[in-house]
Amino acid sequence: MVMKNFTKVLLVVSLWFGLIGSTMAATAPNLGAVAGYAIYSDAGVTNFGGVTTTHIRGNVGHNGLGATNLATPTQVVWTIDAGVGVATVMNTAYLALLAEGTTVPVYDLAGNDTIGPGVYDVAATTLDGTLTLSGAGVYIFKGSSVTVNAPGNMVLTNGADACNVFWALTTRMHVSAGAAHVIGTVITAVGGADITFGDGASLQGRAWAHTAITLRNNVITEPTCTVVPPSWGSFAPSRLIPLINILKVPTPLVLIWSGLVTYNYTVQNVWLNLALRNITVNDDTCGPVVYISGDVNNDGRLELTEKWYYRCTTTLSATTTNIVTVYGESDDSYRDVATDTATATVVVGAVVVDTGVHAAPLTPPLINIIKIPNRLTPFPFGGGDVTYTYTVTNPGIVAMNDIVVTDDKCGPIALIGGDTNYDHLLDINESWVYTCQSNISVSTRNVAIAEGKANGFIVQDQTFANVYVTPGLPKTGLSITPWHIIVLASILMIISTSLIFVFKKKTI
Known part of the structure; x- marks a missing residue:
């Protein structure tokens, strides 16, 4: 008894x-390098509607097989590139979604319905009504083939976020012509079929396929995603937030005629308490980017005191501004992603200034910014004050004026010092230091931009930082x-x- x-x-x-x-809510996968792409396809991207009809807010990757009838910046807001190394990361994210435990074993998308966060097995189904996602959390739809027929539509309410909606499909997704609208990141399996959008269909999210993606007069809007907070149960003061920086210097900066340009990249671990691994470097107009040296112990980890050097050479026939992006993961169980970008302009042609002796080409400037928050472990629930320190340097060969630093989540930003000769010019041997304080109550990802001017050019560099706040009860x-x-x-x-x-x- x-x-x-x-x-x-x-x-x-x-x-x-x-x-x-x-x-407990489902868990969003680690998206790594693929997170920066609104559209990515291993088999190329085709816009059948012509070069003026489809508009994509985000990057497009095509695995070297091209993006037909798509152009920047008239249609694609950011860049079109091959997406080197993205396919593997995409498949890892797909497998992570499949591994999530199912909350609703059989769910039919037909008709109108309102649902909360969870993992739904939708099998092969058709969305033909309005599906309302209600409540903050992660939504995962696992199935084989999903068709969205107009007026099929999805709506977010009560804190639901497009960044936290995922579709893991073994076969395909087809969004029919008309006013059909889908929300979330759509990933198809290796060997699966394509993702297709009919005339006038739209997506608030991202589409990633191992086979083809086809478009026709569509609007694709990649959501601006904040940091996914750590779970309450996994929080520990030892969790550290990774930071990374990339510096890009082209040689030469000026070409009289078309010719070869070599881009040299320096990647460093900004904060000296956490190593990084799985480093990837992608340049939107130069490839392949080749690792040269820096991993002194050959362990594949960007150590605390190491700088890794990369290089890429290409031929330029016109003045070109390009962007390089670096990704790295924290060398711990959290695998938090750190990212940074760098932009450089190479002048090709007769942009000259009369020096009184002879005509000389105008040299474009270069600028670099590093941002470090003073809080690099998660705040307890409720958040707190965080102070950001920004260091702006000049890796080029000409001084810059009108230096401005902005942050999308913090202001005002104050200059602390660094103009050693008080000439209001950012000289090549100077480091200008700025600071800003903000109070955050939820996990926050923010972007700072440094801008400078010289010789009629305006240059910018971006830097990213995450600050975590531990949420309340477990997920x-x-x-x-x-x-x-x-x-x-x-x-x-x-x-x-x-x-x-x-x-x-x-x-x-």
Whole structure:
């Protein structure tokens, strides 16, 4: 009898913790280098509607097989490139989605419905009504083939975010012509079929396929995603936030006629307490980018004091501004992603200035910015004040004026010092230091931009930083309030009372 009673108590305890577990949201995958692409296809991207009809807010990757009838910046806001190394990361994200435990084993997308966060097995189905996603959290739809027929539509409400909606499909997704609208990141499996958008269809999210992606008069809007916060259960003060920087210097900066240009890249670990791994460097107009040296112990980790050097050579026949992007992962169990970009302009042609002796080409400037928050471990729930320090340098050969630093999540930004000769010019041997303080209550990713001018050119560099804030109760979206504490305390009291009752009966 005692054992039966004890078993009942254990069952109650198990059910209680099972209910807690059932409320835990699904987990978003680590997207790594592929996160920067609104569209990526291993088999190329084709816009059948012509070069003026489709508009994509984000980057487009085509695995070297081209993006037909797409052009920047009239249609693609950012860049079109091969997406070197992206396919592997994309497949890792797809497999991570498949590994998520299913919340709703069989779910039919037909008709109108409102659902909350979770993992839904949709098999082969058609969305032909309005699917409303209600509530903050991660939504994962796993299936084989999904068709969206107009007026099929998706809506976000009550904190639902397009950044946290994912489709993992073994076969394909087809969004039919008309006003059909899909939300989320769509990934098809290796060997799976394509992703197609009919005339006038739209996507608020990202489309990644191992086979072809076809477009026709579509609007693709990549969401601006904030940092995915750490789970309450996995939080520990030892979690460190990675930071990375890339410096890009072309040689030469000026060509009288078309010719070869060599880009030299320097990648460094900005903060000296966490190594980085899986470093990838992609340039939008030069490839391949080749690793040269820097990994002194050949362990594949960007160590605390190392600088890794890369190089790429290409032929330029016109003045070109290009962007290089570096990605790295923290060398710990969290695998947090750090990223940075660098931009450089090479002048080709007769841009000259009369020096009084002879006509000389105008040299474009270069600028670099590094941002470090003073909080590189997660804040406890509720957040707090964070101070950002920005260091702006001149890696070029001409001084710059009108230096401006902006941050999309912090202001005002104050100049602390660095103009050693007080001439208001950022000289090549100077480092200007700025600071800004902000109060954050949720995990935040922000972007700072440094801008300078010289010889009629305006140059910019971006830097990114994440600051985490530990959420409330485990992935439920609930905050820790006095009422929650009372409820939890009451449950624990009931459990302990039940255990005492069982053991008292045992002694009778």
